[in-house]
Amino acid sequence: MSPLTKRLKIIIISDGTGETATAISRAIMTQFPERDVYFTRYKNVRSKDQITAIFDEAAIHHDLIIYTVVTSELREFIGEQARVKHVRALDLIGPALTTFANYFEQEPKAEPGLLHAVNDDYYKRVEAMEFTLNHDDGRNLASLHLADVILVGISRTSKTPLSVYLCQHGLKVVNIPIISNQPLPVELREVDQRKIFALTIDPDALMGIRRNRLTRLGAQNHTGDYADHMKVIEEIEWANELFAENKRWPVFNVTDKALEETAADIMKLINMRKNNIFKQLKREQKED
Structure with a gap:
């Protein structure tokens, strides 16, 4: 040969x-x-x-x-x-x-194996980002149970940008808009309630955000209920009452807060819960 x-x-x-x-x-x-x-x-x-x-x-x-x-x-x-x-x-x-x-x-x-560990972390973030983008604004709720974090809140409470920020830390995030006097999605009731984090905001801040958005869209003269002062207050009060009924949902006020600050608070709570679970397991193992 x-x-x-x-x-x-x-x-x-x-x-x-x-x-x-x-x-x-x-x-x-x-x-x-x-x-x-x-x-x-x-x-x-x-x-x-x-x-x-x-x-x-x-x-x-x-x-x-x-x-x-x-x-x-x-x-x-x-x-x-x-x-x-x-x-x-x-x-x-x-x-x-x-x-x-x-x-x-x-x-x-x-x-x-350090490079492999880095690659695993990278692929985890990519997977989290794909999941998060595919579940933006309440889409694909059939796979809601696969989420690490579920954000709920009324319109313009930073749900989408906060979701994108969190997914860059490897968390799979779903954000679900809640609409005044409309029932919550069935899937939200069936999922682990510890995954749900509620977002609220002060009325004046929300008014400013919504009016700025209407101005950018050239619709500042056609606000309707979206940026009406009384309607905004009613919407926020309705959402806050809903959150109060669901006591297992921690509530974060995003008024004048940077995304990083709210995200840090959410991740801190997640880590605290994980540590508590770990400590509980260790206690149970000792008892056995």
């Missing part, structure tokens, strides 16, 4: 997912389109025994090994195995770690 037609194997060793090495290797292979290769990936490699077994196999078939291992001891062992068993091996991360360490005058953490 011609050397150009022989199918070759590239082995990837990683103490994480191996995605970095795979991506770089595939990018490099675009420069060698005539070569036929396939990849074998070994993830979460953390011991010398694992490495020895991989090199024993690679030595038989003269495979190429590419590795991304952050622990210096294991990198040195891989280099030793490559020399002893005459296997070509490429260290993708070691030289970079050394260069950065010298530049920062600081040793790296050498903790495997």
